[in-house]
Amino acid sequence: MKQQHKIRRGGATIMASLILLLGSLAYIMLLAVINGSLGFLSAMGVTLFGAIGIAKALGETVALSWGWIITLAIACGALRGALRYFEQYSNHYIAFRLLAVLRDRIFGALRALCPAKLESKQKGSIIAMITSDIETLEVFYAHTISPICIAVIVSLTVTIFVATVSSIWLALVALCAYLFIGIVVPMISSARLKVSGVNYRREFSLFNAYFLDSIKGVKDIVLSGAGAQREREVNDRSDVLLRETKKMKRDTTRAAAFTELAVSLSILATLAVGIVLVHTGALSVGYMIIGVTAVFSSFGPVIAISALPGNLTQTFASGDRVLDLLKEEPVVKPVIGGREIGEYRELSVSDLSFSYDGETEVLRDICMHAKKGEIVGIVGESGCGKSTFLKLLLRFWQKSGGTIAYNGMDIDTVDSEDLLKNVTMVSQVTYLFDETIEENLRIAGQHATKEEIEQACRMASVHDLIMSLPDGYETCVGALGDRLSAGEKQRIGLARAFLSGSDLILLDEPTSNVDSINEGIILRALREQKKKKSIILVSHRESTMAIADRIYRVEKGCMTEENK
Numbered sequence: 178m179k180q181q182h183k184i185r186r187g188g189a190t191i192m193a194s195l196i197l198l199l200g201s202l203a204y205i206m207l208l209a210v211i212n213g214s215l216g217f218l219s220a221m222g223v224t225l226f227g228a229i230g231i232a233k234a235l236g237e238t239v240a241l242s243w244g245w246i247i248t249l250a251i252a253c254g255a256l257r258g259a260l261r262y263f264e265q266y267s268n269h270y271i272a273f274r275l276l277a278v279l280r281d282r283i284f285g286a287l288r289a290l291c292p293a294k295l296e297s298k299q300k301g302s303i304i305a306m307i308t309s310d311i312e313t314l315e316v317f318y319a320h321t322i323s324p325i326c327i328a329v330i331v332s333l334t335v336t337i338f339v340a341t342v343s344s345i346w347l348a349l350v351a352l353c354a355y356l357f358i359g360i361v362v363p364m365i366s367s368a369r370l371k372v373s374g375v376n377y378r379r380e381f382s383l384f385n386a387y388f389l390d391s392i393k394g395v396k397d398i399v400l401s402g403a404g405a406q407r408e409r410e411v412n413d414r415s416d417v418l419l420r421e422t423k424k425m426k427r428d429t430t431r432a433a434a435f436t437e438l439a440v441s442l443s444i445l446a447t448l449a450v451g452i453v454l455v456h457t458g459a460l461s462v463g464y465m466i467i468g469v470t471a472v473f474s475s476f477g478p479v480i481a482i483s484a485l486p487g488n489l490t491q492t493f494a495s496g497d498r499v500l501d502l503l504k505e506e507p508v509v510k511p512v513i514g515g516r517e518i519g520e521y522r523e524l525s526v527s528d529l530s531f532s533y534d535g536e537t538e539v540l541r542d543i544c545m546h547a548k549k550g551e552i553v554g555i556v557g558e559s560g561c562g563k564s565t566f567l568k569l570l571l572r573f574w575q576k577s578g579g580t581i582a583y584n585g586m587d588i589d590t591v592d593s594e595d596l597l598k599n600v601t602m603v604s605q606v607t608y609l610f611d612e613t614i615e616e617n618l619r620i621a622g623q624h625a626t627k628e629e630i631e632q633a634c635r636m637a638s639v640h641d642l643i644m645s646l647p648d649g650y651e652t653c654v655g656a657l658g659d660r661l662s663a664g665e666k667q668r669i670g671l672a673r674a675f676l677s678g679s680d681l682i683l684l685d686e687p688t689s690n691v692d693s694i695n696e697g698i699i700l701r702a703l704r705e706q707k708k709k710k711s712i713i714l715v716s717h718r719e720s721t722m723a724i725a726d727r728i729y730r731v732e733k734g735c736m737t738e739e740n741k
């Protein structure tokens with residue numbers, strides 16, 4: 178589960194690494210911070226010039242004329258609007274650009290890690306990462322770093338202004354107040370908020386997962402008559418979530434109240450010090466008003482910081498996961514600039530061994546060979562390692578020992594892209610994208626003509642089916658819902674394989690979900706393809722194996738050729 182991720186890096190390291198990820202976007206972030214700080218200072222300027230006007234009316238010597246005071250106050254107001262616009266603009270620009278950059282980086286990292294990584298148990302958390310962690314990080318960049326920087330800049334500017342124009346004592350009080358509201362208060366409340374925030378998010382995702390699962394499995398719930406019990410469980414879980422939500426809201430509200438209290442006390446303290454200074458004659462009334470007004474109107478940015486801790490824990494956890502993934506080494510390193518297979522002539526495997534976990538060997542000392550134009554069958558009990566063998570032939574996993582050689586070149590020296598161009602696989606489950614049927618087929622042959630696509634579908638015995646759909650090849654897969662059966666999807670997968678220009682096709686149970694009539698059509702098509710394509714065929718079915726020229730049997734991790 179996502180929340181169980183242990184944050185391994187310190188907060189500062191995560192922040193620094195995330196900022197480094199920004200690259201050239203950092204300049205725009207700087208712009209956002211400058212605009213934000215100047216924007217807030219100009220908002221303060223309106224009140225401040227008002228205070229300066231009052232001081233002048235009280236008879237203080239102020240270097241500015243009435244005309245200037247009024248003009249500057251109006252200018253500050255107008256500037257505030259413009260700067261606010263640019264601040265928001267740059268923040269959103271960064272946010273959206275950054276989401277794109279981050280997605281691109283993560284996708285790039287995943288491409289290198291796949292497919293081994295996506296087969297592992299972590300699949301769920303990777304999907305969670307791509308969807309929610311990146312969104313959380315957007316909050317970090319657009320709504321966390323800027324507020325912190327703006328708070329520091331504004332607080333320092335106001336402290337220096339008050340110290341030079343009004344009184345060093347007032348400035349000191351202000352500085353203490355900023356440190357208290359911006360650092361001490363968030364530290365105190367974060368301990369509490371962390372617990373209730375984590376609990377709330379855990380319950381929230383548990384509830385969501387359970388609810389979604391129930392909706393997905395509603396058919397089986399109805400069939401098993403488990404509706405009433407499931408409903409009770411949903412209600413119970415929803416009560417638990419409500420309890421956690423209340424706790425979280427209560428803690429957030431308390432923290433906000435605590436901050437407000439700290440701000441009010443700071444204002445009172447500033448006022449008290451101001452009055453004492455006037456009484457002792459250290460400060461005139463007019464300049465006391467200027468100093469105190471400046472401090473009063475400057476708490477906005479530090480209040481914003483004290484509202485952060487609630488989501489910082491979550492942000493750090495997301496950042497940590499993303500950084501982990503970006504630095505993860507792939508199980509299989511892609512071969513870039515390696516040798517090219519050229520026209521496929523033969524495949525020879527000798528003494529091949531493989532284990533997923535480094536302990537139990539799934540395949541041991543495998544020897545087999547296949548030639549151009551041959552259909553080689555592989556049979557064996559479920560779970561004996563047939564699919565694993567095909568995946569090794571595509572280098573989805575790194576073999577532990579032995580050789581897999583295409584045209585005499587070991588697979589580890591063959592260029593990864595070239596390998597996938599020359600060898601294609603139809604796996605046991607075909608994934609169809611939420612696009613039209615034609616687009617789904619086109620991923621295997623970008624430049625194929627309509628005729629070629631239809632031809633491939635005829636060979637895979639799926640053309641008539643596609644023509645019976647509402648819009649034929651233009652039918653959107655999403656609009657069909659569950660209408661396509663497993664066998665139909667499988668045949669579309671097969672058409673993809675025919676469409677790809679690969680000489681060698683690996684078929685993992687191509688006929689497992691089709692009836693005997695369609696099996697016959699597919700097998701006939703495969704036999705016809707034999708002239709042009711070579712095939713390695715995994716199947717349980719005796720009838721399918723009838724078309725194989727030679728058959729290997731996998732048993733207890735070993736492979737032996739059967740006499741036909």
Ligand SMILES: Nc1ncnc2c1ncn2[C@@H]1O[C@H](COP(=O)(O)OP(=O)(O)OP(=O)(O)O)[C@@H](O)[C@H]1O
Nearest residue numbers: 296297533539557558559560561562563564565566
């Ligand atoms: N990603 C993985 N990580 C760890 N073990 C795996 C992984 N994939 C498969 N296995 C294990 O390796 C063994 C061989 O699996 P494989 O899928 O190759 O069998 P199969 O012969 O294709 O079975 P079937 O006929 O049911 O498709 C099984 O015990 C399976 O549990």
Ligand SMILES: [Mg+2]
Nearest residue numbers: 563564605685
């Ligand atoms: Mg299999």
